[in-house]
Amino acid sequence: MTRRSISRRSALAGGVASGLAAIGGCLSEGGILNGSGGSDGPMIGVLEDRSGEFALNGTAKWQASLLAVEELNADGGVLGEELDVYDPDPQSDNQRYQELTREALNREGVDALWAGYSSATREAIRPIVNEEEQLYFYTTQYEGGVCDRTTFAMGATARQQLGAVIPYMIEEYGPRIYTIAADYNFGQISGDWVRLLADEHDAEVVGEEFILLGETDFGSTINAIQGEDPDFIASMLVGNGHANFYEQRADNELDVPMASSTTMAQGYEHRRLDPPALEDMYVGVNYMEELETDRNAAFVDAFYEQFPDADYLNQEAQNNYFSIHMWAEAVEAAGTFDQETVIAELEDGIEVEAPEGDVELDPETHHMTHHMRIGRADGEHEVTFSDEQYIEPSFLHEVGCNLPDDPEQTQYEPDEFYDEI
Amino acid sequence: MEGVRMSSEPNSSLLERVRSPFEGPNTLGNSNGFWLTFGVGVVSLALYPVLFGTYAAGERAVFLVYALLGVSLCFVWGFCGILSFGQVAFFGVSGYTFGIVGLNVSSYTGVTLGIVAGIAVATLFAAALGYFMFYGGVRDVYVTIITLVVALVLKTFMDQTAGGEWAIGEAELGGFNGMRNIPNLAIGVGDVGIDVSRAMHYYVALAALIAVYLGLRVLVNGRFGYAMVATREDETRTEMFGYNTTLIKFVTFTLGGALAGLSGVLYVTWGNYIDPQQFAITAASMPVIWASIGGRDSIAGTMAAAIVLQWIELQLTGEWALVIVGSLLVFVILAMPEGIAPRLRTFVLDRQSSSEPATAPATTEEVTD
Amino acid sequence: MNGYELLNVTFQFLESFAFIVLATVGLAVIFGMMGIINLAHGEFILVGAYATTLSAHQGLPLPVAMLVGVVATTIFGIVLERTIIRRLYGRLLDSMVATFGISLVLVQLTRILFGNSIDQVSTPFGAISYGSYSYSLYRVLLAGAAIATLLVLYILFTRTAFGIRARATIQDEETARSMGVDTDRMYMSTFAIGSALAGLTGALYAPARASPTPEFGSEFLVDAFVAVVVGGPSVLVGTPLAGGFLGLIEAFFTFQWTQFIGTVAMLVAAIVMIRLLPDGFSGLVESVRTSWRESE
Structure with a gap:
C-alpha cells in the first residue's frame, strides 16, 4: 500500500535527496494561486x-x-x-x-x-x-x-443476499443448482457463496459457468443448462449485455426458475425487458421501488x-x-x-x-x-415480496x-x- | 546519431550550433519564435506545481503521462506512416509488468526493477508484434486493425483474470476489478532510495516528456529520420534506393512500443492502479485522436493536443460534455485537416510573408515544433 | 457428440454467422467501396434499432417498424454524408477521427433524448424444441436474413446499371466521370446503401436483444472491424467467407470449452488470417481465380 511504503521508506538518501528536499521546500500543497480552494461551508x-x-x-x-x-x-x-x-x-x-x-x-x-x-x-x-x-x-x-x-x-453483501434467496429456492424447487455468474471478482465470490450455501443445505451445484462481462450471446449457455436440467439457476449476471440471457431464455423457452442477487433491484430488467423474460425470477434484495x-x-x-x-x-x-x-x-x-x-x-x-x-x-x-426479502417476478413481471429476514454482515465477523x-x-x-x- | 545540419552555416552562433541537431526539415518548428514559445511552454509547465500546489500537480501529472503516450504514436504514425492502435497495448502491458514486479519484490529494488522490466517487456512485445507484421508483409490499414485486435485480445483476456489462480506471486491480476496497490514510483536499491510521488512524479513525467521530445527531434532530423520519412512517403522507392524499409518500420515500431511502455510505468505509479479498460477501444482511440488533432507529424502539437483535450474533458462535467467533445473533434478535422499545429504554422508563415518579415513580433510565431 | 448436440452447435454457428455478417455488411460497403473508416458504424445500427423499437411502441406491426428503422437510418446517413462525410473522401484516417467524434455525440444525444434505455420489443416466432433442448427460431432465421441480404447486394452491384456505375466510380473516379457518371451522386448513394444495411442490422437485432441502451451499437463494432479485414476488399466475396470462418471458429471453441475461449479464439484466428492473407479472403479468391484462368 502507498501509505505503508511511504512510512517505511521515509528516509531520503544522500546528497541528491537534500537537493530534492530544497525543491520540495518551495512547494506547498495548495500552491500560490490556488488558495485554500473549495467552498467555505460543509x-x-x-x-x-x-x-x-x-x-x-x-x-x-x-x-x-x-x-x-x-x-x-x-x-x-x-x-x-x-x-x-x-x-x-x-x-x-x-x-x-x-x-x-x-x-x-x-x-x-x-x-x-x-x-x-x-x-x-x-x-x-x-x-x-x-x-x-x-x-x-x-x-x-x-x-x-x-x-x-x-x-x-x-x-x-453477496452473503446477505444469497443467504436469503438460495435456501428458499432449495426448499421450494429442489437441490440441483446451476450457477451462471459474471467472470470477475464479484461473480466468482458469489459463485463461492452459492457453493457454501448449497453445502449447508444439502444441495449441489451441478454446473457452473463464468461469463465475460459484456457478453451478449447465450445460446451455448442455455444449451448447457438444458443438458444438465437443474432445479433452478443461480444467476449473478451483471450489466446490460448480460440482460440478454433473460431475453434469450424466454426466446428459447427455457422455463427453469432463477435465483439472483443482481437482477431487477439495480437495473430494473423487469421494467425494460418484455415479459415473460423474467418469469419466476427470485431475487434477494434489501430494497426495491415496489x-x-x-x-x-x-x-x-x-x-x-x-x-x-x-x-x-x-x-x-x-x-x-x-x-x-x-x-x-x-x-x-x-x-x-x-x-x-x-x-x-x-x-x-x-x-x-x-x-x-x-x-x-x-x-x-x-x-x-x-432487511432482506425475496422479490419474485411473475409472468407479467409483477413483483411480490416474501420471507423478510433481518440479516447481519456475518462473514466479516467470522473472519x-x-x-x-x-x-x-x-x-x-x-x-x-x-x-x- | 549524427544529425544532418541543414541550417548550420559557416558563421553560425553558438546558440545555432546547439540548436542544429534538433532542427531540420522533418520537424515543423525551427525558428527562434518556435523555440521561444517552446521555452515558455516548458517553464509554465514547470511552474505549475509552484503556482497551483503539489496536490493539483499530482493530479495533473496524468496529462503529461498521456501526452507521452500520444508522442509514442506520433513518432510511429507521423514519421513512418504506421498507424498503430496498439500503443495502449504496450502501455498496459508495461503497467501490469511494473505492478507484478513491484508487488513481488519489496523495497526500492523492486520498484527500480519494475521500471526496467515494464519498459523491457513492452519493448519486446512491440518487437515481437512488429516482427510478426512487417516481416510478414502486413501493411497499411491492416497493421491498424491487427494492433487494434491485439489490444482487444488483451482486454478480453485480462477481464477474466479474477481470482487467486491468476495471481503471480504476491500480485493478483484482478480481472475486471484491476490490479491494486501498485507501489509509487521510486528509484534505489534495498532500503536506500528516493520516493517519487505527487509533485515529484509530475516533474519526473515532465522531464521524461521533454527528454523524449528532444531526443526524437534529434532522431527524426538524423539519417534514420530521413529514412523513416522516406518510408512514409513512398516505401517502394525508398526500398529501390537500397534502404531496408522493413527493418526501418520494425525498429520504429519497437521504439514506439518502448516509449508507450515508459508512459505505462508512469501511469500506474500515478494512480497505483490499472485495469483492462486501458486496452478497450475507447482508450485505444485516444492517442490517435490527440495526434490527429495536434498534427500527426508534429510532436509538440500532439503533446499540446493531448494536454489541452484532457483538460477540456475534465472541465466539462455536465450531460452535454461528451456531445461537446465529439463535436469539437469533428469540427477540428473538418476545419484543419492536417491538425492544428501545421495549420498554425501555415497561418503564421502567411502573415510573415504578407507583413514586413523583420518586424513580425516573435510572440505570435508558430507554437508547433 | 450426439445428434442433438450437433444441432446445438449448428444453431450456435448459424447465430454467430448471422451476427458477424449482419454486423459487417454496412461497414464493409462503406469501408471496402469508399475508403471511409466509419467508427460511428455502431451508432448507425443504434439509429436503426431505436427507430424500429420506438415505432413498434407506437403500435406499428414489427415488419413495418423494421422498415421504418431502415428508412430512418438511410435518411440519417444521407444527411451525415452531405454535411460531413463527403468532405472526408480520400482521407482515410481523418474519417476515423471525425466518425469517432460523431459516435460520441450520437451516443450521448440518444441518452439525453431517450434516457438510459428504452423498453424492448418482444422476439417473434418462439422456439424449436428437440430432445431436452430448444433454440430460438428467430435467431436461426437471422442467418437466412444475412444470406438474403448478401444476395440482394450481389444482384444490386453486379446486375444493375447502378451497380456497374458505382463500381466504376470506386475503381477509377476520373474515367467514370469522363464517361458521364455523376460520381458525387454515386458516393452519396453508396453511403446511403451502407447506412441502410446498418439500419437493417439494428432493425433485425432490436427485438433479439435486451432493451436497447445508448451503448447498443458498440456490441457490433469489434466483430464488424475484424470481419471486414479478414474478408478483404471485395464485400460480396469477403463478408460471407469471413462470417463463415470466424463464426465456425467461435461456435466450435465455445461449444468445446467456454464462450471466453470462443471469443479469444476468434480474435486470434483473425490476427493469424490477416498475417497469412493480407488481402483477406477475397484477395485469396481473386488470386486463385487468376491462376486458374492462367492455367487454362
Missing part, C-alpha cells in the same frame, strides 16, 4: 455515473443523493449550515473517477464521499481514499469482505416529485439516500464535520429510518444489517474484522476461510 462529494455503461444504475443514485441533501437543507442544513454537493459526472470511466476523487478530496475538501457503482471503480479510487483517510460510503450491493477503517459499505410500506410510498412520491422523468428508484439509490441521512445524524451527534470524530461517532453504533425499514450500522465491520479495535484496510475473500470451496 460539502459532500457524490460521484455517480450519468453517462457511459453504468448510467443505467448510477443516475438514480445521483438523483436520490440530491433528494437527501435537499431534504437536509430544507430542514435547516447540517449543524445549522447549508450542505453543498460536488457532483461532476464520472462517465463510467475509472480514470476519470481517480481524477475527480483527487479533485473532490484535495481541492473541494469534501467532508464525506459517495462514489462509484462497480467494484472496479471502488478499487480504482480506494488507494486515493486510503491515502487521504477520507470518510467514504460505497453503496452498491457487492461481493462483501471490505474491512477498511474509513470506508463504510452500505449495500447488502416495496409496499407507507414509509416507502412516501419516499417514492418524494423522489418522483423531484425527478418526474426518472426511470427507476433502485436499491443503490435507496442506499445513497439513507446513508446521507445517517451521516448527517452522526455529524449532528458529534457536533463537528471532522471526519475522525464522525467515524468514531458512527462506530458508536447508529440506527437510521431507511425506506426499507429501520437499519443499524454494524460498528465492527462498517457494514449494515439489512475477525473489528475496525474500532484493529483499523485495517483489506478485502477478505471467502475462499481463504472455507474448505468447501
